[in-house]
Amino acid sequence: MIVTVTLNPAVDKVYWVDSLKVCQITEEEFLTRATRSSTSAGGKGVNISRFLSAFGTENVAMGFVGGNTGHVVVRYLQNKGVTTNFVWIHEETRINSIILESGRDHSPNLINDLGPQISEAELERFMRKYRRIVKRASWVVLAGSIPPGVDHGIYGELAEIARENGARVVVSAGGDALTKALPACPYLVKPDTREHLLLEGTSLKSTESIIAAGQHVIACGAQMVVISHHVTGDIAITPDAVWEINAKVPTSEFKNLVGADDAFLAGILYQLSEGASEEESLRFGMGAGIASAESEKKICEDRAKVEEEMKKVSVERIEEGA
Amino acid sequence: MKVREIMTKDLTAVEKDIPVRELIFILDNAEMPNVPVVDEESMLIGFISEKDLIRAALPGYFEMLHSASFIPDMNQLASKLAQIADDPIEEYMRSDVLSVTMDDDDLRAADLIIRKGVKNVPVVDDQGRLVGRVRRIDLLRHFL
Numbered sequence: 001m002i003v004t005v006t007l008n009p010a011v012d013k014v015y016w017v018d019s020l021k022v023c024q025i026t027e028e029e030f031l032t033r034a035t036r037s038s039t040s041a042g043g044k045g046v047n048i049s050r051f052l053s054a055f056g057t058e059n060v061a062m063g064f065v066g067g068n069t070g071h072v073v074v075r076y077l078q079n080k081g082v083t084t085n086f087v088w089i090h091e092e093t094r095i096n097s098i099i100l101e102s103g104r105d106h107s108p109n110l111i112n113d114l115g116p117q118i119s120e121a122e123l124e125r126f127m128r129k130y131r132r133i134v135k136r137a138s139w140v141v142l143a144g145s146i147p148p149g150v151d152h153g154i155y156g157e158l159a160e161i162a163r164e165n166g167a168r169v170v171v172s173a174g175g176d177a178l179t180k181a182l183p184a185c186p187y188l189v190k191p192d193t194r195e196h197l198l199l200e201g202t203s204l205k206s207t208e209s210i211i212a213a214g215q216h217v218i219a220c221g222a223q224m225v226v227i228s229h230h231v232t233g234d235i236a237i238t239p240d241a242v243w244e245i246n247a248k249v250p251t252s253e254f255k256n257l258v259g260a261d262d263a264f265l266a267g268i269l270y271q272l273s274e275g276a277s278e279e280e281s282l283r284f285g286m287g288a289g290i291a292s293a294e295s296e297k298k299i300c301e302d303r304a305k306v307e308e309e310m311k312k313v314s315v316e317r318i319e320e321g322a
Numbered sequence: 323m324k325v326r327e328i329m330t331k332d333l334t335a336v337e338k339d340i341p342v343r344e345l346i347f348i349l350d351n352a353e354m355p356n357v358p359v360v361d362e363e364s365m366l367i368g369f370i371s372e373k374d375l376i377r378a379a380l381p382g383y384f385e386m387l388h389s390a391s392f393i394p395d396m397n398q399l400a401s402k403l404a405q406i407a408d409d410p411i412e413e414y415m416r417s418d419v420l421s422v423t424m425d426d427d428d429l430r431a432a433d434l435i436i437r438k439g440v441k442n443v444p445v446v447d448d449q450g451r452l453v454g455r456v457r458r459i460d461l462l463r464h465f466l
Contacts, residue, residue: 060333066351078330083454085333088351125344128337132364136451 002052002273003137003167004045005130005158006063008115008147009086010096011072012042012258012298020101020109035102040298041076042096044143044172047259047299051266051288053081054301057273060085060133064126064147066116067092085133087126091116098258106231106254106293118149130158134165139273142181143172143262152176159184172265185221188272190265210235211242211319224278226268232290234264236282242319245282247290248312259298264289266299267306279315286313325431326424328464329445329454335360338368338412342375342403345411358444359415364451366444370415378414379403421446424453428464431456 015034022030041050049061061082065073066089073093074084094113101109134140140162142155155177159169163184171181174192182189207229214225214237225237229244231251236243254260267288271281287310291300300306335358336345348357349372356371379402406414421444422431434443435458442457 070351071353074332078332081331083331083333088348132360132362133333135363 001136002059002139003133004049004061004141006043006045006144008145009043009046009063009073010094011069012040012096014038014098016100018102020099041073044262045141047262048141048266049082050080051263051299052270055270057270062086064089064118065093069093087122089116089122106251106257108258115147118147134162137167140167141170146177153180155181156184159186170269182220187223189217189222189225238278241317243282244316244318245286246314247286249290254293255296257293260289260293263292263299283310283313283315323428325422325426325445328428328460329456330460331454333452335452339410341408342411343407355441358452360452366421366446366450366452368415368417369419370411374414378406432461
Protein backbone atom coordinates (compact mmCIF):
# COMPACT_ATOMS: atom_id res chain seq x y z
CA MET A 1 0.00 0.00 0.00
CA ILE A 2 1.14 3.54 -0.77
CA VAL A 3 0.52 6.29 1.81
CA THR A 4 0.56 9.90 0.64
CA VAL A 5 0.96 12.67 3.20
CA THR A 6 -0.32 16.15 2.31
CA LEU A 7 -0.04 18.25 5.45
CA ASN A 8 -1.44 21.33 3.73
CA PRO A 9 -4.04 20.15 1.20
CA ALA A 10 -6.27 22.62 -0.61
CA VAL A 11 -9.38 23.10 -2.60
CA ASP A 12 -8.06 24.06 -6.02
CA LYS A 13 -10.31 26.51 -7.77
CA VAL A 14 -9.44 26.95 -11.44
CA TYR A 15 -10.84 29.87 -13.39
CA TRP A 16 -10.58 30.14 -17.14
CA VAL A 17 -10.67 33.75 -18.33
CA ASP A 18 -10.35 35.43 -21.70
CA SER A 19 -8.17 38.17 -20.30
CA LEU A 20 -7.03 38.84 -16.73
CA LYS A 21 -7.54 42.49 -15.83
CA VAL A 22 -5.22 43.82 -13.16
CA CYS A 23 -4.36 47.33 -11.99
CA GLN A 24 -7.20 48.87 -14.00
CA ILE A 25 -8.84 52.13 -13.00
CA THR A 26 -12.59 51.82 -13.31
CA GLU A 27 -14.74 49.12 -11.76
CA GLU A 28 -15.76 47.89 -15.15
CA GLU A 29 -12.14 47.44 -16.10
CA PHE A 30 -10.99 45.56 -13.03
CA LEU A 31 -13.77 42.99 -13.12
CA THR A 32 -12.60 39.78 -14.77
CA ARG A 33 -15.38 37.35 -15.54
CA ALA A 34 -14.50 33.68 -15.73
CA THR A 35 -15.80 31.87 -18.77
CA ARG A 36 -15.87 28.67 -16.69
CA SER A 37 -14.36 27.19 -13.55
CA SER A 38 -13.66 23.90 -11.80
CA THR A 39 -13.20 22.75 -8.21
CA SER A 40 -11.05 19.84 -7.12
CA ALA A 41 -8.97 18.59 -4.22
CA GLY A 42 -5.41 19.82 -4.42
CA GLY A 43 -1.98 19.53 -2.90
CA LYS A 44 0.95 17.47 -4.14
CA GLY A 45 0.24 14.27 -2.23
CA VAL A 46 -3.47 14.55 -2.98
CA ASN A 47 -2.70 14.83 -6.72
CA ILE A 48 -0.41 11.81 -6.52
CA SER A 49 -3.12 9.80 -4.73
CA ARG A 50 -5.62 10.75 -7.38
CA PHE A 51 -3.28 9.52 -10.14
CA LEU A 52 -2.50 6.26 -8.32
CA SER A 53 -6.18 5.47 -7.80
CA ALA A 54 -6.93 6.17 -11.46
CA PHE A 55 -4.29 3.59 -12.35
CA GLY A 56 -5.62 1.03 -9.89
CA THR A 57 -3.03 1.33 -7.11
CA GLU A 58 -4.39 1.09 -3.56
CA ASN A 59 -3.37 4.16 -1.61
CA VAL A 60 -4.28 6.13 1.49
CA ALA A 61 -4.24 9.94 1.55
CA MET A 62 -3.61 11.61 4.89
CA GLY A 63 -2.90 15.02 6.34
CA PHE A 64 -5.00 17.75 7.98
CA VAL A 65 -8.44 18.93 6.90
CA GLY A 66 -10.93 21.32 8.44
CA GLY A 67 -14.21 23.09 7.82
CA ASN A 68 -16.37 22.95 4.72
CA THR A 69 -13.37 23.02 2.41
CA GLY A 70 -11.98 20.03 4.30
CA HIS A 71 -15.14 18.11 3.42
CA VAL A 72 -14.68 19.10 -0.23
CA VAL A 73 -11.19 17.57 -0.20
CA VAL A 74 -12.25 14.34 1.51
CA ARG A 75 -15.36 13.85 -0.59
CA TYR A 76 -13.51 14.55 -3.84
CA LEU A 77 -10.83 11.98 -3.04
CA GLN A 78 -13.34 9.34 -1.98
CA ASN A 79 -15.21 9.83 -5.24
CA LYS A 80 -11.93 9.23 -7.05
CA GLY A 81 -11.44 5.93 -5.22
CA VAL A 82 -8.76 7.15 -2.82
CA THR A 83 -8.88 5.87 0.77
CA THR A 84 -8.92 8.87 3.11
CA ASN A 85 -7.39 9.08 6.58
CA PHE A 86 -7.25 12.75 7.53
CA VAL A 87 -7.03 14.46 10.90
CA TRP A 88 -9.81 17.01 11.46
CA ILE A 89 -8.61 20.38 12.71
CA HIS A 90 -10.19 23.57 14.08
CA GLU A 91 -9.24 25.86 11.20
CA GLU A 92 -10.40 25.59 7.61
CA THR A 93 -8.55 23.92 4.75
CA ARG A 94 -7.14 26.54 2.36
CA ILE A 95 -8.32 27.44 -1.12
CA ASN A 96 -5.77 27.86 -3.92
CA SER A 97 -6.83 29.92 -6.93
CA ILE A 98 -5.52 29.20 -10.39
CA ILE A 99 -6.27 31.55 -13.25
CA LEU A 100 -5.72 30.29 -16.77
CA GLU A 101 -5.77 33.09 -19.30
CA SER A 102 -6.75 32.26 -22.84
CA GLY A 103 -3.65 31.93 -25.03
CA ARG A 104 -1.35 31.86 -21.97
CA ASP A 105 -2.51 28.53 -20.59
CA HIS A 106 1.06 27.31 -20.19
CA SER A 107 1.81 30.01 -17.60
CA PRO A 108 -0.98 29.99 -15.01
CA ASN A 109 -1.48 32.72 -12.40
CA LEU A 110 -1.53 31.12 -8.96
CA ILE A 111 -2.63 32.45 -5.59
CA ASN A 112 -1.74 29.89 -2.95
CA ASP A 113 -3.16 30.40 0.52
CA LEU A 114 -0.86 29.92 3.49
CA GLY A 115 -3.03 27.24 5.07
CA PRO A 116 -4.53 26.68 8.53
CA GLN A 117 -2.64 26.90 11.81
CA ILE A 118 -2.02 23.43 13.22
CA SER A 119 -2.04 23.06 17.02
CA GLU A 120 0.27 20.78 18.98
CA ALA A 121 -2.65 18.51 19.87
CA GLU A 122 -3.66 18.21 16.21
CA LEU A 123 -0.09 17.37 15.23
CA GLU A 124 0.07 14.73 17.97
CA ARG A 125 -3.20 13.22 16.69
CA PHE A 126 -1.68 13.09 13.20
CA MET A 127 1.50 11.42 14.45
CA ARG A 128 -0.50 8.65 16.16
CA LYS A 129 -2.48 8.06 12.99
CA TYR A 130 0.69 8.11 10.89
CA ARG A 131 2.51 5.61 13.12
CA ARG A 132 -0.48 3.30 12.82
CA ILE A 133 -0.88 3.45 9.05
CA VAL A 134 2.81 3.39 8.18
CA LYS A 135 3.00 -0.20 9.44
CA ARG A 136 0.87 -1.17 6.43
CA ALA A 137 2.83 0.92 3.90
CA SER A 138 5.36 -0.15 1.29
CA TRP A 139 5.86 3.44 0.08
CA VAL A 140 5.26 6.76 1.84
CA VAL A 141 5.01 10.01 -0.12
CA LEU A 142 5.74 13.25 1.76
CA ALA A 143 4.69 16.06 -0.50
CA GLY A 144 3.95 19.75 -0.56
CA SER A 145 4.16 22.72 1.76
CA ILE A 146 4.19 22.63 5.54
CA PRO A 147 1.25 24.41 7.22
CA PRO A 148 1.77 27.10 9.88
CA GLY A 149 2.48 25.66 13.32
CA VAL A 150 4.36 22.61 12.04
CA ASP A 151 8.17 22.46 12.22
CA HIS A 152 9.90 22.21 8.86
CA GLY A 153 11.82 19.21 10.14
CA ILE A 154 8.60 17.14 10.08
CA TYR A 155 9.39 15.40 6.78
CA GLY A 156 12.70 14.21 8.23
CA GLU A 157 10.88 12.77 11.24
CA LEU A 158 8.15 11.14 9.14
CA ALA A 159 10.73 9.73 6.71
CA GLU A 160 12.67 8.22 9.60
CA ILE A 161 9.53 6.54 11.02
CA ALA A 162 8.64 5.19 7.57
CA ARG A 163 12.15 3.79 7.09
CA GLU A 164 12.05 2.10 10.50
CA ASN A 165 8.85 0.40 9.35
CA GLY A 166 10.44 -0.79 6.12
CA ALA A 167 8.69 1.63 3.76
CA ARG A 168 10.43 3.50 0.93
CA VAL A 169 10.06 7.26 1.13
CA VAL A 170 9.41 9.81 -1.61
CA VAL A 171 9.88 13.50 -0.79
CA SER A 172 8.49 16.18 -3.10
CA ALA A 173 8.98 19.55 -1.45
CA GLY A 174 11.11 22.64 -1.33
CA GLY A 175 13.12 24.78 1.06
CA ASP A 176 13.84 23.65 4.59
CA ALA A 177 11.24 20.88 4.48
CA LEU A 178 13.24 19.23 1.71
CA THR A 179 16.75 19.80 3.02
CA LYS A 180 15.82 18.66 6.54
CA ALA A 181 14.38 15.42 5.11
CA LEU A 182 17.58 14.45 3.28
CA PRO A 183 19.45 13.03 6.34
CA ALA A 184 16.64 10.44 6.65
CA CYS A 185 17.75 9.02 3.26
CA PRO A 186 14.50 9.14 1.26
CA TYR A 187 14.43 6.74 -1.69
CA LEU A 188 13.21 9.29 -4.24
CA VAL A 189 13.60 13.06 -4.06
CA LYS A 190 11.88 15.63 -6.25
CA PRO A 191 12.63 19.26 -5.35
CA ASP A 192 9.91 21.82 -6.15
CA THR A 193 12.40 23.84 -8.12
CA ARG A 194 15.99 23.02 -8.85
CA GLU A 195 17.07 26.06 -6.78
CA HIS A 196 16.07 24.12 -3.68
CA LEU A 197 19.12 21.94 -4.20
CA LEU A 198 21.43 24.87 -4.70
CA LEU A 199 24.88 24.15 -3.40
CA GLU A 200 26.89 26.98 -2.02
CA GLY A 201 28.47 29.12 -4.71
CA THR A 202 26.79 27.38 -7.64
CA SER A 203 23.96 28.14 -9.99
CA LEU A 204 21.84 25.34 -11.38
CA LYS A 205 21.53 26.51 -14.96
CA SER A 206 23.79 24.04 -16.70
CA THR A 207 23.25 20.30 -17.00
CA GLU A 208 26.56 19.75 -15.18
CA SER A 209 25.57 21.82 -12.16
CA ILE A 210 22.18 20.07 -11.94
CA ILE A 211 23.92 16.69 -12.01
CA ALA A 212 26.39 17.80 -9.33
CA ALA A 213 23.53 18.92 -7.06
CA GLY A 214 21.70 15.64 -7.64
CA GLN A 215 24.79 13.61 -6.91
CA HIS A 216 25.18 15.50 -3.65
CA VAL A 217 21.69 14.26 -2.64
CA ILE A 218 22.54 10.72 -3.77
CA ALA A 219 25.61 10.89 -1.52
CA CYS A 220 23.20 11.56 1.36
CA GLY A 221 21.60 8.17 0.72
CA ALA A 222 18.80 8.79 -1.79
CA GLN A 223 18.34 6.27 -4.61
CA MET A 224 16.89 8.66 -7.19
CA VAL A 225 16.73 12.42 -7.56
CA VAL A 226 14.60 13.96 -10.30
CA ILE A 227 15.32 17.59 -11.15
CA SER A 228 13.47 19.79 -13.61
CA HIS A 229 15.72 21.11 -16.35
CA HIS A 230 13.20 22.76 -18.66
CA VAL A 231 9.46 22.49 -19.33
CA THR A 232 9.67 19.24 -21.26
CA GLY A 233 12.93 17.90 -19.92
CA ASP A 234 14.18 16.57 -16.61
CA ILE A 235 17.33 14.98 -15.28
CA ALA A 236 17.29 11.94 -13.01
CA ILE A 237 20.31 10.98 -10.96
CA THR A 238 20.72 7.54 -9.37
CA PRO A 239 23.75 5.91 -7.70
CA ASP A 240 24.48 4.10 -10.98
CA ALA A 241 23.53 6.55 -13.69
CA VAL A 242 22.40 9.93 -14.86
CA TRP A 243 19.35 10.00 -17.13
CA GLU A 244 18.13 12.80 -19.35
CA ILE A 245 14.41 12.62 -20.01
CA ASN A 246 12.99 14.68 -22.85
CA ALA A 247 9.57 14.90 -24.43
CA LYS A 248 9.28 16.01 -28.04
CA VAL A 249 6.03 17.92 -27.71
CA PRO A 250 5.22 21.55 -28.51
CA THR A 251 4.42 23.56 -25.38
CA SER A 252 1.64 25.24 -27.39
CA GLU A 253 -0.32 22.00 -26.83
CA PHE A 254 -0.32 22.56 -23.05
CA LYS A 255 -3.65 23.43 -21.50
CA ASN A 256 -2.99 23.28 -17.75
CA LEU A 257 0.45 22.90 -16.21
CA VAL A 258 -0.86 22.77 -12.63
CA GLY A 259 -0.47 19.23 -11.36
CA ALA A 260 1.67 18.06 -14.29
CA ASP A 261 4.73 17.79 -12.06
CA ASP A 262 2.77 15.70 -9.56
CA ALA A 263 1.52 13.43 -12.37
CA PHE A 264 5.16 13.03 -13.47
CA LEU A 265 6.24 11.94 -9.99
CA ALA A 266 3.12 9.78 -9.52
CA GLY A 267 3.86 8.03 -12.82
CA ILE A 268 7.42 7.25 -11.72
CA LEU A 269 6.20 6.01 -8.34
CA TYR A 270 3.44 3.92 -9.90
CA GLN A 271 5.93 2.12 -12.13
CA LEU A 272 8.61 1.69 -9.43
CA SER A 273 5.99 0.25 -7.06
CA GLU A 274 5.04 -2.24 -9.79
CA GLY A 275 8.69 -3.32 -10.05
CA ALA A 276 9.51 -1.55 -13.33
CA SER A 277 13.05 -0.45 -14.20
CA GLU A 278 14.24 3.11 -13.60
CA GLU A 279 14.27 3.82 -17.34
CA GLU A 280 10.74 2.51 -17.82
CA SER A 281 9.50 4.41 -14.76
CA LEU A 282 10.99 7.70 -15.92
CA ARG A 283 9.49 7.29 -19.40
CA PHE A 284 6.06 6.53 -17.97
CA GLY A 285 6.35 9.43 -15.53
CA MET A 286 7.17 11.91 -18.28
CA GLY A 287 4.30 10.51 -20.37
CA ALA A 288 1.95 11.07 -17.43
CA GLY A 289 3.26 14.61 -16.87
CA ILE A 290 2.90 15.58 -20.52
CA ALA A 291 -0.55 13.99 -20.81
CA SER A 292 -1.64 15.98 -17.75
CA ALA A 293 -0.20 19.24 -19.10
CA GLU A 294 -2.11 18.66 -22.34
CA SER A 295 -5.34 18.05 -20.45
CA GLU A 296 -7.54 20.73 -18.91
CA LYS A 297 -7.81 18.50 -15.86
CA LYS A 298 -4.89 18.71 -13.44
CA ILE A 299 -4.22 15.00 -13.61
CA CYS A 300 -4.64 12.85 -16.71
CA GLU A 301 -6.39 9.65 -15.67
CA ASP A 302 -6.41 8.11 -19.15
CA ARG A 303 -3.88 5.28 -19.48
CA ALA A 304 -4.14 5.22 -23.31
CA LYS A 305 -3.27 8.93 -23.45
CA VAL A 306 -0.27 8.45 -21.14
CA GLU A 307 0.97 5.55 -23.26
CA GLU A 308 0.55 7.62 -26.41
CA GLU A 309 2.64 10.42 -24.91
CA MET A 310 5.31 7.92 -23.80
CA LYS A 311 6.12 7.34 -27.49
CA LYS A 312 7.32 10.95 -27.68
CA VAL A 313 9.60 10.60 -24.65
CA SER A 314 13.30 9.79 -24.85
CA VAL A 315 15.21 8.55 -21.81
CA GLU A 316 18.93 8.69 -22.41
CA ARG A 317 21.66 7.50 -20.08
CA ILE A 318 24.11 10.37 -20.29
CA GLU A 319 26.55 9.47 -17.57
CA GLU A 320 27.55 6.68 -15.23
CA GLY A 321 26.73 7.15 -11.57
CA ALA A 322 28.51 8.94 -8.77
CA MET B 323 -22.16 -6.98 -5.50
CA LYS B 324 -19.33 -7.11 -2.96
CA VAL B 325 -18.91 -4.76 -0.03
CA ARG B 326 -15.64 -3.44 -1.55
CA GLU B 327 -17.65 -2.02 -4.45
CA ILE B 328 -20.07 0.00 -2.34
CA MET B 329 -18.08 0.96 0.77
CA THR B 330 -16.77 4.40 1.70
CA LYS B 331 -12.98 4.09 1.79
CA ASP B 332 -12.26 6.13 4.88
CA LEU B 333 -10.11 5.16 7.85
CA THR B 334 -11.36 7.75 10.33
CA ALA B 335 -11.08 5.96 13.67
CA VAL B 336 -10.04 6.65 17.25
CA GLU B 337 -7.93 4.91 19.86
CA LYS B 338 -9.50 3.83 23.12
CA ASP B 339 -7.45 6.17 25.31
CA ILE B 340 -8.57 9.47 23.74
CA PRO B 341 -10.78 11.65 25.94
CA VAL B 342 -14.51 12.06 25.35
CA ARG B 343 -13.92 15.76 24.58
CA GLU B 344 -11.70 14.84 21.61
CA LEU B 345 -14.16 12.26 20.35
CA ILE B 346 -16.96 14.87 20.31
CA PHE B 347 -14.73 17.16 18.24
CA ILE B 348 -14.03 14.37 15.74
CA LEU B 349 -17.69 13.29 15.45
CA ASP B 350 -18.73 16.91 14.96
CA ASN B 351 -16.11 17.88 12.40
CA ALA B 352 -16.01 14.65 10.43
CA GLU B 353 -19.83 14.72 10.48
CA MET B 354 -19.98 11.10 11.57
CA PRO B 355 -22.64 9.77 13.97
CA ASN B 356 -20.21 7.14 15.27
CA VAL B 357 -16.64 6.07 14.83
CA PRO B 358 -14.76 2.76 15.00
CA VAL B 359 -12.19 2.24 17.75
CA VAL B 360 -8.91 0.63 16.66
CA ASP B 361 -5.71 -0.50 18.35
CA GLU B 362 -2.16 0.41 17.34
CA GLU B 363 -2.24 -2.22 14.58
CA SER B 364 -5.46 -0.73 13.12
CA MET B 365 -7.44 -3.77 14.36
CA LEU B 366 -11.09 -3.00 14.98
CA ILE B 367 -11.72 -3.35 18.72
CA GLY B 368 -14.86 -1.33 19.30
CA PHE B 369 -17.34 1.27 18.27
CA ILE B 370 -18.64 4.46 19.87
CA SER B 371 -21.47 6.76 18.87
CA GLU B 372 -23.11 10.04 19.83
CA LYS B 373 -25.85 7.91 21.33
CA ASP B 374 -23.36 6.14 23.63
CA LEU B 375 -22.11 9.50 24.89
CA ILE B 376 -25.60 10.87 25.47
CA ARG B 377 -26.51 7.70 27.34
CA ALA B 378 -23.35 8.03 29.46
CA ALA B 379 -24.16 11.64 30.30
CA LEU B 380 -27.80 11.10 31.20
CA PRO B 381 -28.99 10.04 34.64
CA GLY B 382 -29.33 6.27 34.99
CA TYR B 383 -33.12 6.39 35.37
CA PHE B 384 -33.65 8.40 32.14
CA GLU B 385 -34.54 5.47 29.92
CA MET B 386 -37.20 4.37 32.37
CA LEU B 387 -39.01 7.68 32.08
CA HIS B 388 -41.94 7.92 29.68
CA SER B 389 -41.26 11.56 28.97
CA ALA B 390 -38.28 13.91 29.21
CA SER B 391 -40.60 16.43 30.86
CA PHE B 392 -39.78 14.79 34.19
CA ILE B 393 -36.25 16.15 33.84
CA PRO B 394 -36.25 19.74 35.18
CA ASP B 395 -33.62 21.11 32.76
CA MET B 396 -30.50 20.21 30.82
CA ASN B 397 -28.18 21.11 33.68
CA GLN B 398 -27.85 17.49 34.75
CA LEU B 399 -26.77 16.45 31.25
CA ALA B 400 -24.36 19.38 30.93
CA SER B 401 -22.77 18.78 34.30
CA LYS B 402 -22.40 15.01 33.74
CA LEU B 403 -20.92 15.64 30.31
CA ALA B 404 -18.40 18.03 31.85
CA GLN B 405 -17.54 15.33 34.42
CA ILE B 406 -16.83 12.70 31.76
CA ALA B 407 -15.20 15.04 29.18
CA ASP B 408 -11.69 13.97 30.11
CA ASP B 409 -12.47 10.28 30.61
CA PRO B 410 -10.99 7.87 28.10
CA ILE B 411 -13.64 6.72 25.62
CA GLU B 412 -12.80 3.13 26.53
CA GLU B 413 -15.22 3.53 29.45
CA TYR B 414 -18.17 4.20 27.14
CA MET B 415 -17.36 2.33 23.90
CA ARG B 416 -18.97 -0.93 22.87
CA SER B 417 -16.69 -3.89 22.25
CA ASP B 418 -19.34 -6.13 20.69
CA VAL B 419 -18.77 -4.50 17.35
CA LEU B 420 -20.50 -5.55 14.15
CA SER B 421 -18.39 -5.62 10.99
CA VAL B 422 -18.28 -6.93 7.45
CA THR B 423 -15.35 -7.82 5.23
CA MET B 424 -14.62 -6.40 1.78
CA ASP B 425 -15.54 -9.72 0.19
CA ASP B 426 -18.90 -10.05 1.93
CA ASP B 427 -21.98 -9.60 -0.22
CA ASP B 428 -23.72 -6.24 -0.09
CA LEU B 429 -26.73 -8.11 1.26
CA ARG B 430 -24.90 -8.90 4.49
CA ALA B 431 -24.07 -5.22 5.06
CA ALA B 432 -27.66 -4.24 4.23
CA ASP B 433 -29.00 -6.89 6.58
CA LEU B 434 -26.87 -5.63 9.50
CA ILE B 435 -27.77 -2.01 8.88
CA ILE B 436 -31.49 -2.71 8.57
CA ARG B 437 -31.93 -5.34 11.27
CA LYS B 438 -29.63 -3.75 13.88
CA GLY B 439 -30.73 -0.22 13.07
CA VAL B 440 -27.15 1.09 12.86
CA LYS B 441 -26.19 3.99 10.64
CA ASN B 442 -23.08 2.31 9.29
CA VAL B 443 -20.99 -0.82 9.59
CA PRO B 444 -17.18 -0.92 9.70
CA VAL B 445 -15.41 -2.91 6.98
CA VAL B 446 -12.30 -4.93 7.87
CA ASP B 447 -9.73 -6.83 5.82
CA ASP B 448 -9.00 -10.53 6.27
CA GLN B 449 -6.78 -9.72 9.27
CA GLY B 450 -9.43 -7.64 11.03
CA ARG B 451 -7.88 -4.25 10.21
CA LEU B 452 -10.19 -1.34 9.45
CA VAL B 453 -10.43 -0.50 5.73
CA GLY B 454 -13.63 1.54 5.52
CA ARG B 455 -17.32 1.55 6.31
CA VAL B 456 -20.65 0.95 4.65
CA ARG B 457 -23.12 3.73 5.36
CA ARG B 458 -26.88 3.67 4.87
CA ILE B 459 -26.44 6.21 2.10
CA ASP B 460 -23.89 3.92 0.34
CA LEU B 461 -26.60 1.26 0.14
CA LEU B 462 -29.20 3.69 -1.14
CA ARG B 463 -26.84 5.19 -3.71
CA HIS B 464 -25.74 1.87 -5.10
CA PHE B 465 -29.17 0.27 -5.20
CA LEU B 466 -30.77 3.20 -7.01
